[in-house]
Amino acid sequence: MSLKKFPTLIAIVSLVGLTACQDKAEPVAGTPMPIIQNDQLRYPAGHPQLPLLVSTPATAAKAIAIELPARLVWNEEKTQRIYPAFAGRVTHITADVGQSVGAGQVLAQLASPEFGAAQADTSRAVADATLARQALQRQRELFEAGVVARKDLEQAEADAARTQAEVARAQARTSLYGSASGVNQQLGLRSDIRGVVVERNLNPGQEVRPDGTGPAMFVVSDPSTLWVQIDAQEADVGDLRPGVKVGLVVPTLSDQKFEATVQAVTDQIDPTTRTIKIRATVSNPKRLLKNEMLAKVRYERKVGSGLEVPATAVFLRGNQHYVFVQSQAGVFEPRDVTVSYEGPKQVLLSSGLKDGEQVVSQNGLLLARELRIAQEAAHAATQAKP
Structure with missing residues (x-):
């Protein structure tokens, strides 16, 4: 490039820089801030935050919804949880979830050696009682013939009574689970109430224990x-x-x-x-x-007399509740109130408000922030005066 062209380039660069300085935009005035006047926060007309500050009237209420x-x-x-009384293996299931059942109906069958042992105890008790009755009959005949003493007859009577009591106990145990006599080791899980099977927690072939630590085999309700x-x-x-x-x-x-x-x-x-x-x-x-x-x-x-406002309208400062009251368009005033009931959605006030006054129910925290900023600005302006 020729050295003669350098003055021309310098002039062009200087002209562009001067034009850029002359085209700089003028500063735009910011949104005016609300001011404090007579303990009220006043917004200028058309302020963009005003549509966010939704107000709700306080209404008289003698009862509040809880x-x-x-x-x-x-x-x-009306519910029964059925557990096995003896250990065993599930052989057959006759009821399922959603099925209606009657009182005494068998819901499942178990093969249970333990229950078989209980049945055997019942059969043995019956046999012992039969033998004791026969022995008692012989002792009576011999006593009447003068062959045996009275104490031998009394001993036979006591033995017969004892064996009969054992029969009653053993039969009561086995009949409770559906078998008064015989030995078949078949234990039925029965419902004692009329209802619907609402839960089933067993499968065919499953081994069950009577410890009661797991869920019930059936729930009928x-x-x-x-x-x-x-x-x-x-x-x-x-x-x-x-x-x-x-x-x-x-x-x-x-x-x-x-x-x-x-x-x-x-x-x-x-x-x-x-x-x-x-x-x-x-x-x-x-x-x-x-x-x-x-x-x-x-x-x-029933709460007597009071004013009901939304819970979002009430704030706490220290131990004092307060609300923001809108006295006119763009003018908001913090007001101390007394709360008589505080619910999740509604709050009942006993003093501090009048029926029909408008309280800010949405974006009250924004209003509290603006109030604090305006108070700090007013305090700073006061301190700056000579």
Whole structure:
């Protein structure tokens, strides 16, 4: 490149740099911040945060809806868990899950040598009792003939009574499991109640033990009624007394309405969850409700007079509750209130608000942050004045 062209290039570069400096954009004014005036936070009209601050009116309430977690379980008064009384091997299964069974029906058969030994004990006791009766008869005849003494007759009578008692004991044991006499080693697992097989935990050929450490071989229950296990707070005990009816809401059956009746209340608090266990019953004729379903129990608690606001509207500063009241468009004021009941969704206030006043129910934390920033800015401006 010729040296004569360097002044021209330098001039072009200088001209481009000057143009770039002249085209720099003017600074844009930022969004005006809210200000503090008479302990109120005031937003300028059209502020972008105003649509986020949703307000809800405080409403008078004499009762508040209480919602408690609950769980559905089998009605234990109509449920039987069947375990084997003797060790054995499963030879035949006659009932399955979902099948209706009657009282005394055999659900499965076991081949059990232990049960065979019990049957043999019964047969041996019967034989001993027969022999003792015959011996007693001979002793009576001999006593009447004057051949034996009275003490020999009394001993024979005692032996006969003892063997008869042993027969009664042995027969009671074997007849309890379906065999009063005979030795066949066949042990039947029977249902003592009428209901539905809701659980089966055995297979053909399985060896079972009577230790009771594992699950029940069968669970038979009447699913037309279920228990409702309610986790209540201490304040709920006064309302949920035996006989009280409550609503039952199941999320998967939201279009169905169920009503449960409180049956029993425990006298202790669970040390882990700090809740009180309450049991209710619910009718289930269509069998829509299932064991281990999660649900919610709802009832209304009488609270006298007060104002109800959403739980998201109430904040805690130290030990003092407060809300943000919207007195007019863009004007918000923090107000101390007294809480008489605090629920997961609704809070009842006994003082600090009037019926119909608007409280901020959404994005209140944003408002609290803006209030703190405005207070700090106002304090700094005050300190800067001479």
